[in-house]
Amino acid sequence: MSVLVVGSGNVDLVSRVERIPAPGETVLSTGFATHAGGKGNNQATAAARANAHTTFLGSFGDDDNGRRLLTSLTDSGVRPLVRTSTEPTGTALITVAAGGENAIVVNAGANATLTDLTDAERTAVAEADVVLLQLEIPLATVTEAAKAATGTVVLNAAPARPLPRDLLESVDLLIVNEHEAAQLGGAEALLDVVPRLVVTLGAQGAVIHTGDTRTEVPGIPVQVVDTTGAGDTFCGALVARLDEGAALEPSVRFATTAAAVSVGRAGAVPAIPTREEIDDFHR
Numbered sequence: 715m716s717v718l719v720v721g722s723g724n725v726d727l728v729s730r731v732e733r734i735p736a737p738g739e740t741v742l743s744t745g746f747a748t749h750a751g752g753k754g755n756n757q758a759t760a761a762a763r764a765n766a767h768t769t770f771l772g773s774f775g776d777d778d779n780g781r782r783l784l785t786s787l788t789d790s791g792v793r794p795l796v797r798t799s800t801e802p803t804g805t806a807l808i809t810v811a812a813g814g815e816n817a818i819v820v821n822a823g824a825n826a827t828l829t830d831l832t833d834a835e836r837t838a839v840a841e842a843d844v845v846l847l848q849l850e851i852p853l854a855t856v857t858e859a860a861k862a863a864t865g866t867v868v869l870n871a872a873p874a875r876p877l878p879r880d881l882l883e884s885v886d887l888l889i890v891n892e893h894e895a896a897q898l899g900g901a902e903a904l905l906d907v908v909p910r911l912v913v914t915l916g917a918q919g920a921v922i923h924t925g926d927t928r929t930e931v932p933g934i935p936v937q938v939v940d941t942t943g944a945g946d947t948f949c950g951a952l953v954a955r956l957d958e959g960a961a962l963e964p965s966v967r968f969a970t971t972a973a974a975v976s977v978g979r980a981g982a983v984p985a986i987p988t989r990e991e992i993d994d995f996h997r
């Protein structure tokens with residue numbers, strides 16, 4: 715069994731400030747850190763740490779940030795199938811104010827060059843048992859991968875944007891948060907096109923929609939430290955369980971536990987739990 719994640723990799727450059735600077739203004743940072751990020755990178759990491767045999771297909775620059783992402787992926791057990799672009803590795807410049815307010819500038823960089831899959835890339839897509847996609851790479855590539863897949867196609871439609879019908883028709887399972895669900899026309903409209911839908915509800919957990927059935931999976935109460943990447947942990951863990959042959963409901967319960975562990979810890983990638991940590995959570 716195997717999971718292929720086709721998606722983005724970014725390096726997050728995070729500066730803490732007293733307040734967000736106004737245009738033209740310079741403020742001094744009170745702390746700085748860089749982290750591996752991007753939804754594709756995070757979700758591949760989550761799937762691999764949950765024990766799935768995971769490959770990541772993406773595009774990084776020939777630069778220190780790209781090498782950093784590759785190291786982060788391989789350290790988590792992900793097999794990288796990564797192009798080297800002449801564009802720089804994607805970055806997110808994140809400014810976080812003391813009150814929690816933030817201002818973010820994203821440069822897609824190499825992620826935007828992940829177009830026109832090569833024969834080897836199409837073969838990897840076709841051979842995967844589960845293909846997991848998000849929307850931080852060109853939409854045409856997401857659609858191309860969804861159509862080339864022969865296994866289960868899971869789309870996390872984030873960040874939200876209008877989706878072509880032929881993409882949705884290739885999706886077996888759609889995962890969205892409640893804002894994305896609303897932006898895409900609501901659960902009922904989506905279920906006209908996709909057979910299975912999971913809507914995540916933050917601390918409340920998630921709802922599974924399949925045909926006429928609606929199943930609520932409650933969130934697990936935890937002391938919240940940092941919710942960054944909770945959605946990515948949820949998606950990666952969910953596909954790891956699906957890939958083992960588990961049904962959707964137990965897979966969503968497993969993902970809810972994994973995401974709860976991650977919100978109890980700081981950061982995105984550092985907070986993503988291993989299989990052992992997820993299994994131990996209830997003991």
Ligand SMILES: Nc1ncnc2c1ncn2[C@@H]1O[C@H](COP(=O)(O)OP(=O)(O)OP(=O)(O)O)[C@@H](O)[C@H]1O
Pocket residue numbers: 872891892914915916917918919920933934935936938941942943944945946948969970971973974977
């Ligand atoms: N405060 C919380 N307590 C427990 N679990 C949480 C909490 N917040 C999120 N989760 C878990 O993470 C899952 C995804 O969270 P959410 O619905 O906020 O998605 P998201 O908006 O994509 O997340 P993010 O953008 O913060 O990564 C939820 O379904 C839930 O299982």
